[in-house]
Amino acid sequence: MTIDLRSDTVTRPTPAMLAAMTTAEMGDDVYDDDPTVHALEARVAGLLGHEAGLFTVSGSLANLLGVRSWVRPGQELLCEAQAHIVRAEMGAHAVLSGVTTRTWTDPLGLVDVDAIAGLVAVDTGPFIVPTAAVAVENTHNFGGGTIQPLDRLAALRDLVAPLGVRLHLDGARLWNAHVETGVPLDRYGALFDTVSVCLSKGLGAPVGSVLVGPSPVIAEARVWRKRLGAGWRQAGVLAAAGLYALDHHVERLTEDHENARLVASTIADAAPGVVDPATVATNVILLTVGARAAEVVARAEDGGVLCGVVAPGVVRLITHLDVSRADAKTAAGVLADVLAVARQGPG
Numbered sequence: 001m002t003i004d005l006r007s008d009t010v011t012r013p014t015p016a017m018l019a020a021m022t023t024a025e026m027g028d029d030v031y032d033d034d035p036t037v038h039a040l041e042a043r044v045a046g047l048l049g050h051e052a053g054l055f056t057v058s059g060s061l062a063n064l065l066g067v068r069s070w071v072r073p074g075q076e077l078l079c080e081a082q083a084h085i086v087r088a089e090m091g092a093h094a095v096l097s098g099v100t101t102r103t104w105t106d107p108l109g110l111v112d113v114d115a116i117a118g119l120v121a122v123d124t125g126p127f128i129v130p131t132a133a134v135a136v137e138n139t140h141n142f143g144g145g146t147i148q149p150l151d152r153l154a155a156l157r158d159l160v161a162p163l164g165v166r167l168h169l170d171g172a173r174l175w176n177a178h179v180e181t182g183v184p185l186d187r188y189g190a191l192f193d194t195v196s197v198c199l200s201k202g203l204g205a206p207v208g209s210v211l212v213g214p215s216p217v218i219a220e221a222r223v224w225r226k227r228l229g230a231g232w233r234q235a236g237v238l239a240a241a242g243l244y245a246l247d248h249h250v251e252r253l254t255e256d257h258e259n260a261r262l263v264a265s266t267i268a269d270a271a272p273g274v275v276d277p278a279t280v281a282t283n284v285i286l287l288t289v290g291a292r293a294a295e296v297v298a299r300a301e302d303g304g305v306l307c308g309v310v311a312p313g314v315v316r317l318i319t320h321l322d323v324s325r326a327d328a329k330t331a332a333g334v335l336a337d338v339l340a341v342a343r344q345g346p347g
């Protein structure tokens, strides 16, 4: 059997989740009368300490709607250079919202308050692009599932809020940061003007994200969601999966983190230098394998383990709901063999 570590998006709904979906109360969400969607939106907004929520088909759409709430065409968004928003959303913020970006760089994807202070531009007159918002990713995917330190987030808020610059949190995996640190979700939520979270990653729902923010902002985002063709009808069938995930799949994310550390330490023992287990903060493992990245992925697949190349020379593994402890051990053994052998090979 294949063990799929390409992403935590690959999870299949469990039988209990499917049962919750088939018994969901439904309405027509474009008419705004689907009670299960309402329940999900209110639940997530409440968890994050925000007024209102909007259920969206993807995290990319939730980010698109959140960012465009604060950044007018021709204004700029600051974010980290490896952020999902600038690397993995196909230029949507530029193409659809006229947003320009400038980036700071951090090897782990973390907030660098000094660097942001050096980038942020307000009251610049009619010749410098004004900064309207800063986006932060927590946990940071291409940074290796890293967790943003709370004191840096607070310092960032102190820096930009007096300038009228808004903060958007790409919290696709905020759940992972929350369970790992014990920081309450609403403590994170309070630092940001809008937050997006994914239900379809480690939480195991088949589809869906939620954007939260102030009620008027979410009302406008609802209009834009429809304008972009992403209004949906009996979406309660999907919202029910999200509600089920919130009840049953949040606390267990710590198991994914333990499995990730197990995989990382097994690989580190077999092939020192490929990964430092101390950098594995949540469920993402980045392996630095140089020119052999494609070969490592192919040989892992021969051994029944799927993973992917996410940057030149970098292979990513992600643990999730459908990877048991035994699967993690098996996958770790396969990767350890592949990497130990690869190290002995020529060149």
Ligand SMILES: *Cc1c(COP(=O)(O)O)cnc(C)c1O
Residues within 6 Å of the ligand: 057, 058, 059, 060, 061, 063, 084, 085, 137, 139, 140, 141, 170, 172, 173, 198, 200, 201, 209
């Ligand atoms: C997965 C992810 C998203 C959203 O992805 P979709 O595939 O559009 O749901 C956004 N941000 C980060 C950091 C992600 O990892």
